[in-house]
Amino acid sequence: MAETGSTPEGATKPPPDAATGSVPEVPTVWRSPGAGTRARGGAARRGTRALRTRTSAVLVAVVVLTVLAVPALVPLDEQAVDLGSKLLPPSWSHPFGTDEVGRDLLLRCVYGLRISLLVGVVAGLAATVVGTVVGALAGALGGWADRVVMRLVDVFSSVPHLLLGVFIVAMFRPGLWPVVASVALTHWLSTARIVRAEVLSLRSRPYIDAAISGGSSRLRITVRHLLPGVLPQAGLAAVLMIPHAIWHESALSFLGLGLPTHEASLGNMVQAARGSLLAGDWWPTLFPGLFIIIPTLAIAGLAGAWRERLNPRRRSELML
Amino acid sequence: MLELHRITAGYDRRAPVVRDVSLTVEPGEAVGLLGPSGCGKSTLARVASLVHRPDSGTYLIDGESVRAWRHRAPREQRTAFGVVFQQPRQAADPRLRLTDLIAEPLRAAGRRTGAEERVVELAGRVGLSAELLGRRPHEVSDGQLQRACLARALVLRPRWLICDEMTAMLDASTTAALVAAVEDYRRESGAGLLTVGHDRTLLNRWCDRTVHWTELTQAENPSPPKNKPSGA
Amino acid sequence: MTTSSRPACEDTRREGGAGAPLPAADDPVLDVSGLSVRFRMRGGRQIAAVTDASFRLRRGECLALVGESGCGKSVLASALLGLLPANAQTAGRAVVGGLDLLAADERTLARTVRGRRVGLVPQSPSAHLTPVRTVRSQLQETVRELTGARGSGLRARAEAAAERAAFPADHLDRYPHQLSGGLAQRAATALALVGDAPLLLADEPTTGLDRDLVDRTVDELRRHADAGHALLMITHDLAAAERIADRVAVMYAGRIVELTDAPAFFGEPGPRHPYARGLLDALPERAFTPIPGMPPELGALPTGCAFAARCGHATTTCETVPALRNGTACHHPQEPTRA
The missing domain is CATH 3.40.50.300 (P-loop containing nucleotide triphosphate hydrolases)
Known part of the structure; x- marks a missing residue:
C-alpha cells in the first residue's frame, strides 16, 4: 500500500482492496497448469515427442557418419566374393552373416545404405526443386499458365508412381542416375500441389496488396514475400521425400529394374536373398530390410519434429 | 482528383458486391465513407487504391483514366496511394521486422540511401520506439503493428491515403493517435484521404465530408461535392 | 461471518466472512x-x-x-x-x-x-461455429452434451436455446456461412446459453x-444479464x-x-x-x-x-x-x- 513506500514490487503484495469490500489476503503462489490432467497428459506427450525427436536425430547422425566413414576407413571390398564362406549365419567375424556368394552382409548393408541415401537425398532435392518451381510459377502467374501446369500434374498423378518410375527406368540402361531421375520425376507432383496451394493462399493476403501498392514488381513480390513463405513447407517436403525415395529405389531394385544386380543396393540384396529365405536363412533378408526401415523411420521422425516447429502454437496465445 | 464512376466490382462476376457506385474525392479532401459490414465499401476502397480490378466502370485519377490494376498499373500510379488495412496482422508479412516492413516500399523503388533515416523519422511520427522497430509482427500488439502499417503507407509520401477501417480493431487512444498522425501528414503534404468505416462519430470528427454507402448506390450521379476549401 | 445453517454443498463458497452475510x-x-x-x-x-x-x-x-x-x-x-x-x-x-x-x-x-x-460468447462467431454443420445440429449436440437430453426433448431444448438468443427458428437449418454477422453472433450466443451458466464471458x-450491429449485440447481451x-x-x-x-x-x-x-x-x-x-x-x-x-x-x-x-x-x-x-x-x- 501507499505507506510501504520503499517496498519493491512483488516483494510483498498488499492485500487487494477491491471496492466491494475487504478480500482475504491471497499469498502470491504461482501455479502452473501442471496440476491439470490435460497438462500432465500434454507433458507426457511432449516428453515422448522429445524422446522420439532425439532418438531420430541420433540415429540419423549415426547413419550419416557410418556411410561416410566406413567406406573411407575400412579397406574392405564389399564385392569380395568368398565362395568358401557362403551363407554363414551371424558370427563375430561376420556380424550380419554372409550372402549366397560369401560377401560380408554388414559391409554390403553399409554400402547399400550409402547408395540409398544418395538416391534419396538427390532425388528428394531434385523433386522438391522441380515441384517448388512449378508450384510457385503456377500459383504466382495464375490464369492459363496455372491451368495448363496443374492439368499436367493431374495427368502425371493419374499414373501410379511405380509404373511411371518403371517406364522411365526402362528407357535407360540400369544405373544410379536413371533411378534418381525416375524417383525425382515421379515425386515432384505432390510438392508442386502443396507449394501452389500455399502460394495461392499467400497471394490473397492483404500484405501482398500492400506490397503492390508500395510499388513492388511481381518478381519482387514472388521473391520477397511468396517464396520465403513457402520455403519452410518445401524444405519439409524435401525431407519427407527422402524416406519415400529410399523406398522407391529399393522397390525398383527389388523388381530388378534399379541398379545393376551386383551393386550393393538394399533392394538388390533383399531381392537376391529371396531364395535363401525359403531355405530358412533369415539374415540376408532381415538385415538389409532393417537398414531400409530404421533410417527411413528416423528421417521421418526428424521431419515430424520439424513440421511441429513449423506450425507452432501461435504467439498470439499470449494475446499481445 | 479521384473520380470513381459507375464502378461494379466483386469477387464473383455473377454476384458483385459493389454495383454501379460513383464517388469523387477532391485533392486534399478527406472523405469518410460510412456503411454497414459487408456492404462493399472495403472493395470500393481496394478499387480506388488500384489493388482490385473492377468488373466495369471508369476511374479517373487527376483526369487520367486508369487502365490497369494491381501489378499492371504503372508504378508511379500505384505508389501515389498509401493504403492502410483493417487487420494489421493480415497486412504485415510475418517474416519482416517492423523496420523492414516500413522500408519495403523504398527498397522496392531502389531507394536505399536515406531509407534508415526515413524509417526512424516515420516511426517517430506514428509513435513507435526504436526498440520496437527491431521486432517482428508477432512480437508487438495490434496497435503497434497498425502504427507500423501506417508508417509504411506514408513512406513514399503518397498523394492519396486510403484507410480501410484502419481503427476498427484499436482502442480509443491508439485510434486518436493514428488519426492525428494521418492528419499531420495531410496538413504537411496536402494529400487527399478516403477513409472507410462504420463509426459515424469518428468519421464525422475526422473528415471534411462523410457519405453513406446508400447515397452512392441510389444516386446514379452523386451530387457534386460542395466546394470546400481543400487542405492544400 | 458464515451463516450457521449453510447447505452442505455450499460450504466451500466463502472462507472468511466478507462484509455482511449476504443471501x-x-x-x-x-x-x-x-x-x-x-x-x-x-x-x-x-x-x-x-x-x-x-x-x-x-x-x-x-x-x-x-x-x-x-x-x-x-x-x-x-x-x-x-x-x-x-x-x-x-x-x-x-x-x-x-x-x-x-x-x-x-x-x-x-x-x-x-x-x-462459464458460457463463452466468442470474439469471432464465424470461427467459433463449425462450418460444415447446421446451427441446429451444433445446438443439439451442445444440448446433449450439457444436459443429457435425448430424442424430442433435445429438439425442443435446442429450439428454446435458439429462441433465448433471439436466433430465428427458420434459420436453424442453415450453415454458418449462410448467416449474416449478426445472426452468427446470435448462434454463438445461443450455444453459450445452453448450459445456463451463471457466468457469461x-x-x-x-x-x-x-x-x-454492435448496439444490437450489446443489447441482447444486456438482456441475458437482466435475465439473471x-x-x-x-x-x-x-x-x-x-x-x-x-x-x-x-x-x-x-x-x-x-x-x-x-x-x-x-x-x-x-x-x-x-x-x-x-x-x-x-x-x-x-x-x-x-x-x-x-x-x-x-x-x-x-x-x-x-x-x-x-x-x-x-x-x-x-x-x-x-x-x-x-x-x-x-x-x-x-x-x-x-x-
Whole structure:
C-alpha cells in the first residue's frame, strides 16, 4: 500500500482492496497448469515427442557418419566374393552373416545404405526443386499458365508412381542416375500441389496488396514475400521425400529394374536373398530390410519434429 | 482528383458486391465513407487504391483514366496511394521486422540511401520506439503493428491515403493517435484521404465530408461535392 | 461471518466472512481475488500479463473490462476458462460456484466449468461455429452434451436455446456461412446459453461489427444479464461498454487501475485514474486527443506505477505501485472537476 513506500514490487503484495469490500489476503503462489490432467497428459506427450525427436536425430547422425566413414576407413571390398564362406549365419567375424556368394552382409548393408541415401537425398532435392518451381510459377502467374501446369500434374498423378518410375527406368540402361531421375520425376507432383496451394493462399493476403501498392514488381513480390513463405513447407517436403525415395529405389531394385544386380543396393540384396529365405536363412533378408526401415523411420521422425516447429502454437496465445 | 464512376466490382462476376457506385474525392479532401459490414465499401476502397480490378466502370485519377490494376498499373500510379488495412496482422508479412516492413516500399523503388533515416523519422511520427522497430509482427500488439502499417503507407509520401477501417480493431487512444498522425501528414503534404468505416462519430470528427454507402448506390450521379476549401 | 445453517454443498463458497452475510442471491457469481498470470518465455524472460486483479460479479450485473490491445484483458478471460498455454503460471483465485477455476484440473474444467459454469460468447462467431454443420445440429449436440437430453426433448431444448438468443427458428437449418454477422453472433450466443451458466464471458463480442450491429449485440447481451446471468464483457469499445455495463474495470499494463460504476465513469464525475480519463478523452465525441506515449512492455514493467511515464501528474511517489483504493489505483487520483 501507499505507506510501504520503499517496498519493491512483488516483494510483498498488499492485500487487494477491491471496492466491494475487504478480500482475504491471497499469498502470491504461482501455479502452473501442471496440476491439470490435460497438462500432465500434454507433458507426457511432449516428453515422448522429445524422446522420439532425439532418438531420430541420433540415429540419423549415426547413419550419416557410418556411410561416410566406413567406406573411407575400412579397406574392405564389399564385392569380395568368398565362395568358401557362403551363407554363414551371424558370427563375430561376420556380424550380419554372409550372402549366397560369401560377401560380408554388414559391409554390403553399409554400402547399400550409402547408395540409398544418395538416391534419396538427390532425388528428394531434385523433386522438391522441380515441384517448388512449378508450384510457385503456377500459383504466382495464375490464369492459363496455372491451368495448363496443374492439368499436367493431374495427368502425371493419374499414373501410379511405380509404373511411371518403371517406364522411365526402362528407357535407360540400369544405373544410379536413371533411378534418381525416375524417383525425382515421379515425386515432384505432390510438392508442386502443396507449394501452389500455399502460394495461392499467400497471394490473397492483404500484405501482398500492400506490397503492390508500395510499388513492388511481381518478381519482387514472388521473391520477397511468396517464396520465403513457402520455403519452410518445401524444405519439409524435401525431407519427407527422402524416406519415400529410399523406398522407391529399393522397390525398383527389388523388381530388378534399379541398379545393376551386383551393386550393393538394399533392394538388390533383399531381392537376391529371396531364395535363401525359403531355405530358412533369415539374415540376408532381415538385415538389409532393417537398414531400409530404421533410417527411413528416423528421417521421418526428424521431419515430424520439424513440421511441429513449423506450425507452432501461435504467439498470439499470449494475446499481445 | 479521384473520380470513381459507375464502378461494379466483386469477387464473383455473377454476384458483385459493389454495383454501379460513383464517388469523387477532391485533392486534399478527406472523405469518410460510412456503411454497414459487408456492404462493399472495403472493395470500393481496394478499387480506388488500384489493388482490385473492377468488373466495369471508369476511374479517373487527376483526369487520367486508369487502365490497369494491381501489378499492371504503372508504378508511379500505384505508389501515389498509401493504403492502410483493417487487420494489421493480415497486412504485415510475418517474416519482416517492423523496420523492414516500413522500408519495403523504398527498397522496392531502389531507394536505399536515406531509407534508415526515413524509417526512424516515420516511426517517430506514428509513435513507435526504436526498440520496437527491431521486432517482428508477432512480437508487438495490434496497435503497434497498425502504427507500423501506417508508417509504411506514408513512406513514399503518397498523394492519396486510403484507410480501410484502419481503427476498427484499436482502442480509443491508439485510434486518436493514428488519426492525428494521418492528419499531420495531410496538413504537411496536402494529400487527399478516403477513409472507410462504420463509426459515424469518428468519421464525422475526422473528415471534411462523410457519405453513406446508400447515397452512392441510389444516386446514379452523386451530387457534386460542395466546394470546400481543400487542405492544400 | 458464515451463516450457521449453510447447505452442505455450499460450504466451500466463502472462507472468511466478507462484509455482511449476504443471501445466496446476492453472493458473487464470480469472485476474483489477486489473480495474476505470467508467461515464462525462452531465455528466462517473464511476461506479467495480469497482475493482482480482484473484482466480483453478481447475478444480473455486467462488468465491462476495458483496455487497449495487449493490456492483458484477454489473458484474464483465458485464465477464467482454463485456456492458458502451457508456459503460463497463475496466482490468486477465481471462484465460481465454490470452485476455484485457477486450481481446477482439465477434467473438472471440461466437465463442470466450460458451458456449465462459464458460457463463452466468442470474439469471432464465424470461427467459433463449425462450418460444415447446421446451427441446429451444433445446438443439439451442445444440448446433449450439457444436459443429457435425448430424442424430442433435445429438439425442443435446442429450439428454446435458439429462441433465448433471439436466433430465428427458420434459420436453424442453415450453415454458418449462410448467416449474416449478426445472426452468427446470435448462434454463438445461443450455444453459450445452453448450459445456463451463471457466468457469461464475452470476449470482444463486437470486434469488426458495425455500429448498429454492435448496439444490437450489446443489447441482447444486456438482456441475458437482466435475465439473471452475471456478464463479464471484455472489450476495447468504450461506446459498447457504456451501453451495456453496470460497472467498468479499466486495465492498464496487466493491472486493474480503475473499477467503478459505469454511470459515474462515463458521466459525472468521470474516472479518477489519469489513464482512464485519457482513454475517454481520446474518443472522437470528446477531445479526440491520444494519450502521449505507449504502454510499457508486459515483459519489462517499471517497478512503480506503470502509467507514470505517460502521466502529467506523476511525482516521485509514483515510483511505487499504487494499490486499488476506492476503485482507483493511483497516487494522484483526479478530483471530479472536469474541464
